[in-house]
Amino acid sequence: MLTAFKAVTGAAIKQAIEGRDARMLSSFYADDAVVRVIDRNNPPSKPREVRGRAAITTFWDDICGRAMTHKVETSIADGERLAFTQDCAYPDGTKVFCIATLELRDGKIVRQTVVQAWDE
Template sequence: MLTKTKIVDGAAIKKAIEGRDGKLLSSFYTDDALVRVVDRNNPPSKPREIRGRAAISTFWDDICSQAMTHKVDTTIAEGDNLAFMQACAYPDGTKVVCAAMLELKNGLIARQTVVQAWDE
């Protein structure tokens, strides 16, 4: 029996993020994936690093459990790279913007860099 591998693409990312589906998002990563987050609290010289699918699952579960909306505005794919822009909003009107670059390996996310900024 053949096992169907989920292939990560812009439509899949959009569906999972906008649907706040942390479990689906986590399934897009390789077991040894690395997510780097750069923002005000995690500057480029010391980014937050989330290693492995289990830790990434916890990361996405936290984000998806928050009362906020997510909209993926643009996705661009080239070879084994996928980039997307995301806009988020909290109920109090606070906005967040996120740019993400993904490196794919066999159709799954092996490395991801996230740069985000929010209203303060």
């Protein structure tokens, strides 16, 4: 069953991420979207790139399927751009902090950059 189109807003991102709703998150992306992930294992010179909605769906299925909590703290919108911060925690106490920027086209995400830091 497909999730009905919902506009990409800070509130919608918060609802989907905090609810671990991979299907809703995937519905926010254009077919040709790209998600770049920058972290310790994927430095700025060689970020991980997840291309296309099918691969992005797999990406969100993995993240939302993990036993962890997500809290979207701050979101800022400016025209066709949106940014948000996210605090995550695993049951063992490991924490992750993410900041993401989104570029939108026709109400869908076409490019997302995620920078994340993990407890070591």
